[in-house]
Amino acid sequence: MPTTRNELVRSHDGDTFDAFCAVPEAPPAPGILLFQEVFGINDNMRGLALRLAEQGYVVLAPDVFWREQRRFERKDESGLAEGAALARRLDFELVAKDITSTFAHLLAMPECDGAVGGVGFCLGGTLAYLFATESRVDGRGPNAVVSYYGSAIKDVQAGSRKVDCPMLFHYGSDDPYIPQERVDEVEAAFADHSDVTVLRYDAGHAFSNWDAPSFYDKAAADLAWSRTLEFFAKHLTTP
Template sequence: MKVETDDGAMPAHLWLPETGRGPGILLVQEIFGVSAYIRRRAADLAALGYVVLAPEIFWRLGVSEVATGPDMLDEALAVAGRADWDLAVADATAALSALRERAEVDAGVGVVGFCFGGGLAYAVAAGSPVDALVSYYGSALPSLIEAVPAIEAPSLHHFGDADTYIPPETVEKIRVSVSTGGPVELHVHPGAGHAFDNDDFVAHHAEASAAAWSITERWLASTLPAA
């Protein structure tokens, strides 16, 4: 499907739950794009009863996803370095609006993001009302909390204590900052580094991934329940 923006149509991918209806979740990609991993997580969320929309945030660069392989991180960083952050926020916000307007969405709408998408999801929630936010190791959060200290929506954050991009002292600053807004849960997973949930990436940490996803399922069921 396509999401209309001020500059054209952005490709996006839609998953429906078995019932065909439910709360909406905007799923915001990592720097690897709408990859096989992101599509698997979208299917997981749909299986929980959510209508899931994953926009291709790098569409302006002509990139849908970065191929899995030994050079995937370097290639993805190069793509992300060319992306315009403000346009990415605007595009993700347009996707949120498009999701909210879909006939299949019969309840609230949340945002779930990973890495690059974890920060982008936070920025979207700061500018538009959402009912829930789940951010996995949001790479932009250290800078975002200076401009947007907290959001009103309930939020869940996951980090790893071995993350060299977001070290423990930075996670603690994030915890303090986001706790001034809506209800917050923040979990730090032992032994996990950045991108620990991505099972197509070398940093995947199976134990942390399973624990974090179990928490996410429980938190979503409480905060944005699906029938």
Template sequence: MSQNDVTTLTVPVTGGDLPADLHLPPSGQGPGIVLLQEIFGVTGYISGRARDLASQGYVVLVPHIYWRLGDQVVSEAQDGLPEAMGLLQRLDWDAAVADASAALAALRERDEVQGPVGVLGFCFGGGLAFATAAATLPQGAGPDALVSYYGSALPDLLGLAPQVTCPSLHHFGLADDYIPQDKVREIEDAVTADGRDATFLTYAGAGHAFDNPSPLFHDADASEQAWVATGQWLAEHLPV
């Protein structure tokens, strides 16, 4: 994972200031991406993916969605799962969507951002990205593109699918213990209905969170295939 310039800034939101990490590409400017965390917080993995995207030419903002819960970071090993699930249960979902939307608006306003702005999320962040894309925002304030990796909340958010008007890319493993294949197909039907500009990719044998390098989750082949596909899709929809 490549190095890039990163600074921590704050975004004013209801109830306080949302901390967020800004990763700049080598050129110092480019299209923007808001990157949304998994249930474990802003881990080294999430920061690494932000650096990867920055190295491709994107200005990446990583909001610390758990800031209202003490901005915790939890181990991605088996023994960290109960704590991470506990944090998720305590999370105010509506506030999280509002915070992600505020991060999107703040990124748009930055001088470094030249061109469109998208949102990309993993697991919990994949569902949050979807909800953010569906949120009622001022004209032109929503994301220009959405990438959702195995969005864990998507089965409960399908009623919002008609409100997601930007192009979207979805990744799901077909051996996901949390989202079974029938639910994956239900999600696919919803996000691709009515001629929506949605690309839906699945990976045989891959489980949930297959992009996460933790041995608990990682599927090297699916991770590589999905990341290459993501880069190609972003090059089309958020060209550098």
């Protein structure tokens, strides 16, 4: 069985923040950064970390809200307004630096074999994109990144030119927060990237979150998850 613990990550400006860590039975293994929804590092995120660790990955899920409110955690839709308010206050330049610090921390962990991917959901889908475009440690970026319905992805045409790893995007075709025109823009921006795929599902926003019944769509979630695991199995190999 995987084991779990808390890791303290040192930020670029000398503070520390939490990251939930799940380690597979037989490390060293490829690593994955897991990026939270607006509900924080909650049961859903910890459950996803464990599922990835069961597949043989070392997982770190950083507390992205730590500069606003440490260890913020809500379970379901009842915490949406609070989490969304925190998300609106995020300084994404600082968040990008915190992601890079977490990336460096994972690379330095003895359980990580040197290959690192990323996956995020909702807010985390945007952060996964930020990981792909902005995070570099000693000149290298992630090996592969998956973004689930990232609603705050901006300047995708410019950002696509910074992406140098395979990416997989998951979107719901009935998402009230992400117009299909926005998904069209992502597809167009990455049209010349043969290793980037944009997929759409007959589902709404946050369709993968089993802790939020009004959003969850099991059929779409299961299909997207199977494709995510196939994607990581293909691309997360030791450099």
